[in-house]
Amino acid sequence: MKKSWLSMADxxxxxxxxxxxxxxxKARVFVSHPWRELLVGVLRRLGTSRDLTWYLGFNNRGGTLDIFGMLFANRCTWAHVLVTAAQAMGVPAASSLTEAELAAMGDEATRKCFATCQRPFDWKVERYNE
Known part of the structure; x- marks a missing residue:
């Protein structure tokens, strides 16, 4: 029987x-659709420390009629994930986001710049090999 990824940690x-x-x-950011508190309990074994492991997910901030609005209200947009990862790694958020993007994170009126932004992703993904 195949185990789910949630049971893997345990x-x-x-x-x-x-x-x-x-x-x-060491720095880890976990993002989920349900309550982030569920992740904290289930994935505790995968975390490294309180300062280096962050959990993002639903935090009961609703009132939106679209998917992006829900992500923004619950602080789970791609920009929020980048800022959280920067915090976990101890680097300035400005190293990942432009000034306009940083300003939009706290401004409901300009939040749509995240939804319409087409940023090029040139990250290199390196596989871990022993």
């Missing part, structure tokens, strides 16, 4: 988890 040995979450990668 039921797999450390070696299996180390392949997915290598020890040299």
């Amino acid at each position: 039921g797999h040995p450390d070696a299996a988890l180390a392949d997915l979450f290598p020890g040299h990668s």
